[in-house]
Amino acid sequence: MFDMARRTTTPPADEDFEERIVDIDVSAEMRTSFLEYAYSVIYQRALPDARDGLKPVQRRILYSMSEMGLRPDRGHVKSSRVVGDVMGKLHPHGDTAIYDALVRMAQPFSMRLPLIDGHGNFGSPDDLPAAMRYTEARLAAAAMAMVQSIDENTVDFKPNYDGQETEPTVMPSAFPNLLVNGATGIAVGMATNMAPHNLGEVVAAARHLIKKPDATLEDLMRFVPGPDLPTGGTIIGLDGIRDAYARGRGTFRMRAKCAVEQVSPRRKGIVVTELPFNVGPERVVTKIRELVTAKKLHGISDLKDLSDRHRGLRLVIEIKNGFIPEAVLEELYRLTPMEETFGINNVALVDGQPRTLGLRELLQVYVDHRLDVVRRRSAHRRRKREERLHLVEGLVVALLNIDEVIRVIRSSDDSAQARERLMAAYELSEIQAAYILDTPLRRLTRYDKLELDREQETLREEIAELTAILSSEDRLRKVVSDELAQVAKTYGTPRRTVLLEASGAPRKTAAPLELEVPDDPCLVLFSSTGLLARTADASPLPREGGRSPHDVLVSAVRSTVRGEVGVVTSQGRMIRVQVVDLPTLPPSSDPPSLSGGHPVSEYVALNPGETVVGIGSLDPDGPGLALGTAQGVVKRVVPDYPANRDDFEVIGLKDGDTVVGAAELTSEEHDLVFITSDAQLLRFSASIVRPQGRPAGGMAGIRLDGGSRVIWFGAVDPALESRVVTIAGSSTALPGTQTGGVKISDFAEYPAKGRATGGVRAQRFLKGEDVLLLAWAGPGPARAVSATGKPVPLPEELGRRDGSGLRLTHAVAAVGGALGSSPGSSADADGRVPQAAD
Known part of the structure; x- marks a missing residue:
């Protein structure tokens, strides 16, 4: 064991100084000092009173703010003024701790029911x-309920740190603040972490406990099912909450409130509107970006923080297609x-001792405190009214004998x-006699006599009511x-917070494939009105059974969900599309429709x-692509x-040439077909056209007379x-202004x-007709659409x-096959274009 010599000097009576050396055990000194420090932290700084x-x-x-008159109906004052008053009179532990506590009581995302009304930047x-010199504060309306009737002997006061002022040992607290706003603190050897709750629910439970003092925890949890966090969100799993309410310790999981929305015409996204308690959006954004950069989180294409003071929190996480x-x-x-x-850890001071409390104990401590406050307040008010009644009775005696007095x-x-003569003449007390002497003569009129009679009656009624409260526990x-x-x-x-029952453990890591859309077979469709879409599977699309479709098809190509197709344009380009x-x-629509497609x-x-004239497969082993141009070229x-x-x-x-048609050629037995503006149709076998590389210009397909051009090109299976x-x-005629004459004939x-x-x-053209429009x-x-x-x-x-x-009744903009019977569709297993029976 080590010893430490502590040197102390004490001035003697004379001018010489005598040195004294005291031997102190280091272990005892450290133990004593640590215990004193721990006691100070636990009782004077870190733990709340229950x-x-x-x-x-x-x-x-x-x-201090109540004493300064900083009520909700008064103006704000600088926070530094409040901090200085608190530090100078009551809390000598530095301005930083005081301002931090003041700020937290003003933050709506920290307190379920803020007690300070802040003006300025109180953080996020x-x-x-901002610094205390920039912000302003005053008491919030709810804080007035905390300090209400504090001047009516409802709580005890004690001297401040220097004995020049007094401060309350506890607030009257008209609502259960510990449960409503929660608490957090780290002491020496212990800590507290209490979740906020809904005021209405906590009050309902407290009232039930007042009415039925033997209420069980299950009875109280019917009113308080779980915490209600200032930032909302969702609580998953209530088992930990039940443990905390029963034993004072437990855990629960908080989740952000999210919704999957269509954030752009082509992308879906996750919109976050509420975050877990004590979690800020910047922290979430930073973590997501770190994970995306490290390739530990996949599927996110963009992240935007659109939060503002009008819409509140709004994080938009854009999801990649697929x-x-x-x-x-x-x-x-x-x-x-x-x-x-x-993690809930309900540690609070009860009768000056730290205790771990469950829900019932927390409510019971508060109810007992509130009963004591109301009892002391009632006794104080009765005493004040009795004193006033005593004075009024003496004044009434003086008015009845005003001339003699x-x-x-x-x-x-x-x-x-x-004073002595009045006391002897009318049997008055010293206080009554002194009050009569201090009363101005203007108060001794006949009208004041009536007022005193009414006041006397009112005081007697109030005293009777207060006496009834003090004499009856039920009334109290x-x-x-x-x-x-x-x-x-x-x-x-x-x-604000949604409670969801769950079995417990967080979800384990998902398999990578679960994040992505399965690479299932599908059909990619291109309609006459320029819409692109895909089907949910590769099964042939049903016919509409005689009902009219919304649109007609130009091309239908077999692919997979995570595959690619090529869009063929009139300028001979092919553009990849995912x-x-x-x-x-939808898997089935009645009637089938491409109205859900995108341009x-x-x-x-x-x-x-x-x-765009059509679409085709990009599979090098897939069917070839056949093209026809306006000048009659085939390739x-x-x-x-x-x-x-x-x-x-x-x-x-x-x-001057353009592509007018593009079709997938699934078999050389198919016919390539040209139809010209002068009503000529040419069909020939695809086998007589030699495949060429991409830069080639093709070969002659149809001979055109002067001024005519090709208006349609495609591939047709002669077996169908x-x-x-x-x-x-x-x-x-102007385009779109004439209906025209239509003819449907057998391809054979x-x-x-x-x-x-x-x-x-x-x-054959009739009078007024000289060209094929479509x-x-x-x-x-066949189907036609406007x-x-x-x-x-x-x-x-x-x-x-x-x-x-x-003659047609309406103008036609496009003609094509019905859903499930498109020209140029990929063949099925039998090499035939998918179609249903008529």
């Missing part, structure tokens, strides 16, 4: 507040502060003699219960005057598409029952011809190959 839920510094702030969950938002959200809960654990006073030598409890109900009505707010970016059509312009950038493209380019040419066009639709009109009536020939006539060939039934995609009825009977057409 009665009012306040630490000493918080209690001193509220008391991520940022510190990832399941719900699975990404589970990863965010697992890896980021969007899910946090709160004046004579006695005037005939007395001094006030002492007058009712008063406390009614006052609690009024506080809850005045300051209560709806619950299939996963496309919207998914192709959202996925590809087109040049001025450039249009079969070798599928050697570059893997490192998103935009490339698939045909070398001559000046197909139809040819042609619509004739005038070349001088058109004989096959050689390549580079003129073909056969497809429709044409199409493929498996029936410019808005609405169906236009077509005649059911078939016309002769070279016959004339029937």
